[in-house]
Amino acid sequence: MTAPPSRRIYQTGWKELAFQATFAVRSGNPAPDGDPKGFSKKARNRVALSQAAASGFLGLIVLGGVTLLTDPLETLIAGPSLPRVLYIAFVLGGLLIVQLGLLWWLGLQFLPTFLSSTIIPVLRTLPVAAQTVDRVALLLLIRLFDAPALTCLILTPLAVGFALDSPLAGLAVVPAEITVVVLAMAFAIATGRFFVRNVLGSPGGHRATALRWTYLVLWGMPAFALFGFIALAPRFLSFVSTLSFQGPSAELAGLLALYPFNFALLPALVAAPAPGEVVPIPGGVVGVLVVAALYVIPVGLAARWLLRAPGRLAALTTSGHRRRPGVRRLNVRVPSLAIVTKDLRLASRTPAFAFLILIPLGDATLLGLATAFSPLGRADPGALAEAAVASAALLATFFGPAFFAIEVMSYSYSRSLPLKARSLLLGKTTLILLLYTLAASVVLVLTLVRFFQPLEFGAFLLAEVPAVVAAALLQLGILLAVAKRRGLPLVNLYTGAFWLFAVSLPGLFVTGTPLALYAILAGSGVVRALAVMGIAALLELSVVAPLTLGRFRGAAT
Amino acid sequence: MTAGRPQADGVPLDVDQLGVRYSEREAVQSVSFRVGPGEIFGLLGSNGAGKTSSIKAVVGLVPRSAGAVRVFGVDPVIDAVAVRASIGYVPESTLLYDALTPREFLEYVSGIRDRPRERTAERSDAFAKAFRLEEELDTPIVALSNGTRQKVVVIAALLHEPGLLLFDEPFNHLDPRSVRLLKEILHEYVSDGHRGVLFSTHTTELAEQVCDRVAILDAGRVVAMGTLAELRSQVAGGPATLEQIFLRLTDEEEGIRTAARSVRSGGP
Numbered sequence: 001m002t003a004p005p006s007r008r009i010y011q012t013g014w015k016e017l018a019f020q021a022t023f024a025v026r027s028g029n030p031a032p033d034g035d036p037k038g039f040s041k042k043a044r045n046r047v048a049l050s051q052a053a054a055s056g057f058l059g060l061i062v063l064g065g066v067t068l069l070t071d072p073l074e075t076l077i078a079g080p081s082l083p084r085v086l087y088i089a090f091v092l093g094g095l096l097i098v099q100l101g102l103l104w105w106l107g108l109q110f111l112p113t114f115l116s117s118t119i120i121p122v123l124r125t126l127p128v129a130a131q132t133v134d135r136v137a138l139l140l141l142i143r144l145f146d147a148p149a150l151t152c153l154i155l156t157p158l159a160v161g162f163a164l165d166s167p168l169a170g171l172a173v174v175p176a177e178i179t180v181v182v183l184a185m186a187f188a189i190a191t192g193r194f195f196v197r198n199v200l201g202s203p204g205g206h207r208a209t210a211l212r213w214t215y216l217v218l219w220g221m222p223a224f225a226l227f228g229f230i231a232l233a234p235r236f237l238s239f240v241s242t243l244s245f246q247g248p249s250a251e252l253a254g255l256l257a258l259y260p261f262n263f264a265l266l267p268a269l270v271a272a273p274a275p276g277e278v279v280p281i282p283g284g285v286v287g288v289l290v291v292a293a294l295y296v297i298p299v300g301l302a303a304r305w306l307l308r309a310p311g312r313l314a315a316l317t318t319s320g321h322r323r324r325p326g327v328r329r330l331n332v333r334v335p336s337l338a339i340v341t342k343d344l345r346l347a348s349r350t351p352a353f354a355f356l357i358l359i360p361l362g363d364a365t366l367l368g369l370a371t372a373f374s375p376l377g378r379a380d381p382g383a384l385a386e387a388a389v390a391s392a393a394l395l396a397t398f399f400g401p402a403f404f405a406i407e408v409m410s411y412s413y414s415r416s417l418p419l420k421a422r423s424l425l426l427g428k429t430t431l432i433l434l435l436y437t438l439a440a441s442v443v444l445v446l447t448l449v450r451f452f453q454p455l456e457f458g459a460f461l462l463a464e465v466p467a468v469v470a471a472a473l474l475q476l477g478i479l480l481a482v483a484k485r486r487g488l489p490l491v492n493l494y495t496g497a498f499w500l501f502a503v504s505l506p507g508l509f510v511t512g513t514p515l516a517l518y519a520i521l522a523g524s525g526v527v528r529a530l531a532v533m534g535i536a537a538l539l540e541l542s543v544v545a546p547l548t549l550g551r552f553r554g555a556a557t
Numbered sequence: 558m559t560a561g562r563p564q565a566d567g568v569p570l571d572v573d574q575l576g577v578r579y580s581e582r583e584a585v586q587s588v589s590f591r592v593g594p595g596e597i598f599g600l601l602g603s604n605g606a607g608k609t610s611s612i613k614a615v616v617g618l619v620p621r622s623a624g625a626v627r628v629f630g631v632d633p634v635i636d637a638v639a640v641r642a643s644i645g646y647v648p649e650s651t652l653l654y655d656a657l658t659p660r661e662f663l664e665y666v667s668g669i670r671d672r673p674r675e676r677t678a679e680r681s682d683a684f685a686k687a688f689r690l691e692e693e694l695d696t697p698i699v700a701l702s703n704g705t706r707q708k709v710v711v712i713a714a715l716l717h718e719p720g721l722l723l724f725d726e727p728f729n730h731l732d733p734r735s736v737r738l739l740k741e742i743l744h745e746y747v748s749d750g751h752r753g754v755l756f757s758t759h760t761t762e763l764a765e766q767v768c769d770r771v772a773i774l775d776a777g778r779v780v781a782m783g784t785l786a787e788l789r790s791q792v793a794g795g796p797a798t799l800e801q802i803f804l805r806l807t808d809e810e811e812g813i814r815t816a817a818r819s820v821r822s823g824g825p
Binding site: 200201202203204205328329330331332333334335337338339341342345346349350412413414415416417418419420423554555 | 616617618636637638639641642644646648652653654656657658660661663664665666667668669670671672673674677678681682694695696697699700710
């Protein structure tokens, strides 16, 4: 018996999609060297490897989140006044938000490859039924999502069942996980449509650029879920603890009726039925089931919408805005600044790259807001400064190398330009430094509202600058050496996950060393610790800069 | 060599016994030609004859397996930055930064070339006007037609006044007005007697109209080279057009008749 047409076309489409995701030939990358017969298999292997890396990351988050359900951590974070049912519901709810945000974000990473592969528009020109094309598009999208989605769908119930010692509670998580996967896919497609219509075709100019970044920030909110969860979870639990201590209230019931806490309440009720305890939703357990069932309707609609949405998305065309000739003239910059400007402009129309900028900034804003409006009275400004700078430095250098992936776009053309390796290194390093400075400054400004100690904060921020520059140069130097030897390895964060981690780890070590020295020495005096930190950072830069800038003298590629 | 400007007494391009190999396949074999100052030189050949590979080897985009290339006396392998600064390249397929607008793209390219701001802005305005691109300068490239994209890449190649133009099928997608304009620009461009143009095409009429000399490539080798008059003299029977010369020299005339008969009869 032969497979249905959609299945056969999907198999060919997946080969093409994996090939484009890995080698980005349609984005301007030259065809790879070597035996062409092995390209397709190599591409699928690399995608599988990257899917495994992304799934592993999600798995770690699931295990980390579920660990919070165990008793010792429960008492440490929430205090004794929060009933166990509510504690489980809110921790699981937080985990679901993080999963939703990360899956959505991964979806946005896939979409540019999905769109640029042009598989679906090509199918539309062939005598293939529209329904079959829609089905192929959906299968391809599911294939891109499958490993991370299965991690959520299988690992979370198992882990929850194990942590709560209740297989039934594990099963009760399954509906929540299904809603997470469906909604993440739907949000990714919906934001993808918005991206094609309003951002990809958005014209040049300051006003349009500002509008594009505003859109990107709005979309980015859910993707900050992980950072929001880490930064705000303890405070949130304290808040609901106080709320529940005051007895049943409309606020608490309303909060629990909201997605995803309503779904998270199901395993909580299964695992920890409290004798005599009133479920804080009108109607008790039945009320909880009704509230969850209400949400099944929009999720079901989203699932139905998803049947055709990927096919329609792939067929969307970008209609550009024509503009009357104006007086704006070409603004020529020096090479390294031209690279920074180009990267920022590309990021403003490419969500996958925009998030590399927005995540450190979003994290910094959350950290700053959490500090500025914290109800706690005994926060240590030194520790806050350290947390702010560490967070900004580590995030900027972790995501920074992914900016190298931008060079894959239009690679065959840009290689014909007289681009010097040093200009490329300096341009990308400037971008990473800009990101660090912006992120750290956001925290600094917001924290000054609470603790007006500009000198200490400023000194801490400045002392880390050489380490950030050294880390950026080291990471980019490694990538450039690989690019010169075997072509650019990074295509996007997803297919290039191995390189992202392999290159980021040495960079994180370089940025982390001065911070660790400060943490060790801070007890014996802040000034001394800051001086040691600054000297260590300068030493790192003095070693790394000649190694990288001295090594690459000619053309970038 | 000064970036963007030819040497007064330099030879724009000298290719000697060039070879390009992809795995087991020899795409270009022992190809030699020279683009002199003030000359438009054409590479004419069928698809897969080795035109694009030859041009890419000159730019340094594909490695040479044999031979030498000199752009104003400089080997692109030894000093790629200097060579790329002195050339203007139009690739066969216009894969640009789709998320940039033409203005943003030209700003980036000019920035990498480190060109003077005023002069570049003036030239950009002039080219945009000449190619009627003014209304689309702020539209993302992804939303532009293939013809408009081609205009953008042609302008990017000309903006910095390079000493050597490497145009790989430059008339692809262009409308008749733009084709005529580009022909005029190319002739004007070499009229100072210092610059050169290497231009590849599989369209014999275009080669005939634009080029001072032509090399006919077949299966990676040069089968004939010279002016139209010189090529006529190489072919017995004296065919009138470059197309007839091309087909005769590449032994394709009889092959085409056989293929056409085969298509009509529905099989070989």
